[in-house]
Amino acid sequence: MCLRFHILITAITAVVILMSYEYMATQQIRAGEYYSLILLGAVGMCLMSSAVELVLIFIALEISSISTYVLAGFRRRAAISSEASVKYFLLGSFATAFFLYGVALMFGATGSTGISVIAQSLRAGNTSTLAFAGIALMFVGLGFKVAAAPFHIWTPDVYEGAPAPVVALMSTGPKAAVFAVLLRVLFEINAPGRLGLIWVTAALSMTLGNLSALVQHNVKRLLAYSSIAHAGYLMMAYAALPANGIPAVMFYTATYAAMNVGAFAIVSHLAGAGERYVTIEDYAGLGRRSPLLAAALSIFLLSLIGIPMTGGFFAKFYVFSAAFQNSLTGLVIIGVLNSAIGAYYYLRLLVVMYMKEGGQEIPIAPTPLALHAALAISIAATLYLGILPGRVIEFASRSVRDLTQ
Amino acid sequence: MNVHDLDPVILSLITFTPLAGAILLLFLPRRDREIRWFSLGISLLAFVASLHLPVHFHRAEPGFQFELDKAWIPTPNIHYHLGVDGVSLWLAVLTTFLTPLCVLISWRSVNERVKEFFILLLVLETALIGVFVSLDLFLFYFFWEATLIPMALLIGMYGHGRKIYAAVKFFLYTMIASMFMLAAILWLYAKTGTFDFIALQRAAQAGQIPDFPSAAGWLFLGFFVAFAVKVPLFPFHTWLPDAHVEAPTAGSVLLAGVLLKMGTYGMLRFNLGLFPLQARANAGWISVLALIGIIYGALVAMIQPNLKKLIAYSSVSHLGFVVLGIFSFTAAGLSGATFVMLAHGVSTGGLFMLAGLLYERRHTYEIREYGGLATPMPVYSATFMVLMLASVGLPLLNGFIGEFLVLSGAFQSRPLFGILGATGVIWSACYLLWMYQRVFFGQVRNAVNAGLLDIDGRERTALWPTAVAALVMGVAPLLWLNSIEPSIHSMLVPFTQVASKVVGQ
Numbered sequence: 003m004c005l006r007f008h009i010l011i012t013a014i015t016a017v018v019i020l021m022s023y024e025y026m027a028t029q030q031i032r033a034g035e036y037y038s039l040i041l042l043g044a045v046g047m048c049l050m051s052s053a054v055e056l057v058l059i060f061i062a063l064e065i066s067s068i069s070t071y072v073l074a075g076f077r078r079r080a081a082i083s084s085e086a087s088v089k090y091f092l093l094g095s096f097a098t099a100f101f102l103y104g105v106a107l108m109f110g111a112t113g114s115t116g117i118s119v120i121a122q123s124l125r126a127g128n129t130s131t132l133a134f135a136g137i138a139l140m141f142v143g144l145g146f147k148v149a150a151a152p153f154h155i156w157t158p159d160v161y162e163g164a165p166a167p168v169v170a171l172m173s174t175g176p177k178a179a180v181f182a183v184l185l186r187v188l189f190e191i192n193a194p195g196r197l198g199l200i201w202v203t204a205a206l207s208m209t210l211g212n213l214s215a216l217v218q219h220n221v222k223r224l225l226a227y228s229s230i231a232h233a234g235y236l237m238m239a240y241a242a243l244p245a246n247g248i249p250a251v252m253f254y255t256a257t258y259a260a261m262n263v264g265a266f267a268i269v270s271h272l273a274g275a276g277e278r279y280v281t282i283e284d285y286a287g288l289g290r291r292s293p294l295l296a297a298a299l300s301i302f303l304l305s306l307i308g309i310p311m312t313g314g315f316f317a318k319f320y321v322f323s324a325a326f327q328n329s330l331t332g333l334v335i336i337g338v339l340n341s342a343i344g345a346y347y348y349l350r351l352l353v354v355m356y357m358k359e360g361g362q363e364i365p366i367a368p369t370p371l372a373l374h375a376a377l378a379i380s381i382a383a384t385l386y387l388g389i390l391p392g393r394v395i396e397f398a399s400r401s402v403r404d405l406t407q
Numbered sequence: 408m409n410v411h412d413l414d415p416v417i418l419s420l421i422t423f424t425p426l427a428g429a430i431l432l433l434f435l436p437r438r439d440r441e442i443r444w445f446s447l448g449i450s451l452l453a454f455v456a457s458l459h460l461p462v463h464f465h466r467a468e469p470g471f472q473f474e475l476d477k478a479w480i481p482t483p484n485i486h487y488h489l490g491v492d493g494v495s496l497w498l499a500v501l502t503t504f505l506t507p508l509c510v511l512i513s514w515r516s517v518n519e520r521v522k523e524f525f526i527l528l529l530v531l532e533t534a535l536i537g538v539f540v541s542l543d544l545f546l547f548y549f550f551w552e553a554t555l556i557p558m559a560l561l562i563g564m565y566g567h568g569r570k571i572y573a574a575v576k577f578f579l580y581t582m583i584a585s586m587f588m589l590a591a592i593l594w595l596y597a598k599t600g601t602f603d604f605i606a607l608q609r610a611a612q613a614g615q616i617p618d619f620p621s622a623a624g625w626l627f628l629g630f631f632v633a634f635a636v637k638v639p640l641f642p643f644h645t646w647l648p649d650a651h652v653e654a655p656t657a658g659s660v661l662l663a664g665v666l667l668k669m670g671t672y673g674m675l676r677f678n679l680g681l682f683p684l685q686a687r688a689n690a691g692w693i694s695v696l697a698l699i700g701i702i703y704g705a706l707v708a709m710i711q712p713n714l715k716k717l718i719a720y721s722s723v724s725h726l727g728f729v730v731l732g733i734f735s736f737t738a739a740g741l742s743g744a745t746f747v748m749l750a751h752g753v754s755t756g757g758l759f760m761l762a763g764l765l766y767e768r769r770h771t772y773e774i775r776e777y778g779g780l781a782t783p784m785p786v787y788s789a790t791f792m793v794l795m796l797a798s799v800g801l802p803l804l805n806g807f808i809g810e811f812l813v814l815s816g817a818f819q820s821r822p823l824f825g826i827l828g829a830t831g832v833i834w835s836a837c838y839l840l841w842m843y844q845r846v847f848f849g850q851v852r853n854a855v856n857a858g859l860l861d862i863d864g865r866e867r868t869a870l871w872p873t874a875v876a877a878l879v880m881g882v883a884p885l886l887w888l889n890s891i892e893p894s895i896h897s898m899l900v901p902f903t904q905v906a907s908k909v910v911g912q
Contacts, residue, residue: 310549326597342583392480
């Protein structure tokens with residue numbers, strides 16, 4: 003399982019670095035430590051997805067979090083960026099404290115911090131209140147990291163303030179790693195009472211994320227709420243049976259990474275110096291002025307909506323059918339209704355790009371080679387997952403055995 | 408080479424020829440003239456290829472023909488399964504028939520972003536044909552959603568007036584409704600592990616799907632909502648007039664001619680095919696909605712000051728006939744419904760082209776702006792009259808056969824519905840003839856209209872095929888009906904079984 007997540011995380015990191023070159027130049031940020039922080043974060047994420055011991059998971063979580071706290075404040079001249087950094091740091095520390103507390107309780111309940119020992123102990127009938135509280139607290143900490151409601155409050159502000167390539171990274175990389183941890187905590191440990199927790203979080207995230215996204219004017223905030231909603235769809239898969247849920251989770255994280263990194267690559271390119279052009283209106287007339295960028299962004303948006311031929315469709319598809327197979331009809335209906343709501347705000351951006359003409363047109367810089375490469379990788383991944391998902395889902399299904407002996 | 412070697416691949420060939428053309432177009436330079444000719448060539452190629460279907464179709468056989476079944480994605484178990492019966496065969500041919508005409512009619516009216524326009528048009532053609540030839544529910548849903556984007560973009564980019572409002576409304580209505588269908592499809596897959604229509608139908612009839620009896624009512628509704636919005640059935644019809652009025656001519660032609668039929672085709676194939684018991688249980692209120700659609704659509708059409716809106720509401724009325732015919736569960740009703748779908752596609756497609764030509768000349772659809780057009784534009788007026796009368800349902804033109812069959816089917820099932828439905832024919836004569844009189848007869852009231860040019864060679868080439876088709880379908884309906892009827896009879900088998908069970912009790 004860790005191999006698959008490592009591939010995903012390193013791919014995300016590579017694409018984010020590709021799109022950062024140009025961004026750092028236009029924002030006039032000279033900082034070698036930027037790249038080293040990204041790489042440090044990647045180490046933490048990889049470690050997180052392969053750790054099978056709760057304390058090690060905690061350390062990995064801290065490594066990746068600390069690098070993202072710093073990265074979020076990298077636009078030093080912008081107050082909003084520093085605000086994002088502080089907010090993220092304070093709330094994030096809180097969340098990791100919750101996680102650590104959960105680990106401690108778990109240790110108290112089972113006498114171990116090794117995942118497999120805990121799983122055995124619980125399977126042997128140790129379902130004390132302490133174990134349940136431990137799971138719940140760990141879930142709170144992890145839920146914060148993946149921006150699932152009701153632990154999502156920090157997301158829009160941080161995403162708005164942080165540099166766009168960093169948002170691309172932190173909305174996909176650490177999330178993927180934390181989803182891997184959740185696979186272990188929820189599926190491998192076979193957490194007692196997980197269904198109720200997940201049901202509520204998934205339904206809340208989808209609904210709050212989508213409804214709030216409807217009224218956003220800032221593209222970064224819009225994508226922040228959309229990422230909350232997507233965390234909700236993803237959570238649904240944890241409520242399914244392991245045999246269907248695990249591949250669905252892995253497929254969804256990969257697809258979400260491809261489409262979201264791609265969308266942010268374009269957002270960061272268009273933002274211009276000081277990230278001035280990030281409202282929806284700024285995208286007016288993009289379809290005419292820069293057909294290639296507009297076409298690329300449309301592919302990512304259509305995938306986020308979940309239109310066939312794109313990865314987003316199959317991602318939702320696997321999640322919904324996995325939930326159906328566990329008879330979670332109510333949750334699926336909430337998810338289906340939410341996808342319909344979600345279509346509206348992505349569509350708004352599409353409409354503005356193709357059907358509106360801008361009053362004052364924003365300057366569009368020529369696209370450098372590295373950005374082309376970043377976009378090409380994201381588009382290829384989004385379409386590949388949408389047209390030939392068979393091999394990837396097959397690959398993901400092999401993890402089922404690793405997690406459920 | 409034997410032509411029958413083509414049989415297994417012909418459907419893929421027809422479906423993907425336009426897409427291949429669209430991809431080639433991406434790489435062609437932006438020379439508008441060449442792009443137009445190229446698109447015309449590609450769409451004609453698809454049409455010629457599609458003629459293989461009626462020529463080599465075994466008319467007496469009820470099942471699916473030209474089948475191709477290949478595994479596409481192993482998990483979930485999705486197959487690339489294509490095939491046509493007597494109903495979908497003609498809908499696919501209707502699509503390939505109308506597309507070249509759409510290219511011709513857009514020859515001069517689309518001047519900006521020409522390349523994108525024809526790419527969208529060809530992608531739309533592929534998606535539309537795909538909907539009719541798919542036998543795998545997943546593949547069907549895939550094509551169904553794929554029609555949405557090119558159509559919304561055609562309306563939003565090339566339309567006029569409140570085009571963005573219309574495009575978004577169109578997109579959201581269909582998208583939200585089809586989500587329910589997706590949920591129903593997923594349920595079926597979760598319980599059976601297959602998307603294959605034929606396998607699902609067999610399993611449903613044999614009672615092998617767990618929990619099917621308790622869930623079938625909801626599943627029926629899930630499918631039905633998606634189709635009813637597309638048809639559009641009253642009260643889901645409000646997106647249609649907006650979409651039509653603002654859409655470019657080619658968009659309107661494909662929207663009225665083919666897109667709406669996706670809904671009625673879906674009811675025929677999936678609602679009746681998978682859920683016969685639920686279809687019968689729900690037939691009452693659905694028929695009432697269809698009747699409301701027939702009468703209400705006609706009455707609203709009558710008072711429309713806008714030519715295109717009038718034709719749009721007439722579509723609501725005509726599609727009401729189709730739904731009424733389908734839910735009569737009689738052979739006549741179903742064959743008639745299928746025939747109305749085809750006839751409406753030809754005649755209304757033609758009427759939209761005619762309205763578009765008038766708009767090109769005068770940039771308005773307001774009926775009161777015109778009057779006495781028969782004097783400056785005699786050929787145009789004559790063509791308009793043929794297609795308008797076909798839409799009214801004059802005997803010897805195509806509208807008559809279908810509506811007659813639908814009404815006789817409705818009489819057999821419930822006489823009152825037949826009587827009410829029959830008034831729809833009278834209404835349609837009222838609003839269409841009245842409109843014709845106001846636009847074409849009398850003196851030329853508006854001086855601008857006196858100098859209007861009659862239709863030229865290109866426009867005739869676009870229009871006359873629809874007029875000829877309307878006449879041929881009216882004179883020799885058996886050419887179509889003898890392949891439609893065997894398929895209809897096989898669709899009705901579960902219904903006659905139910906009926907005989909009821910009688911037996």
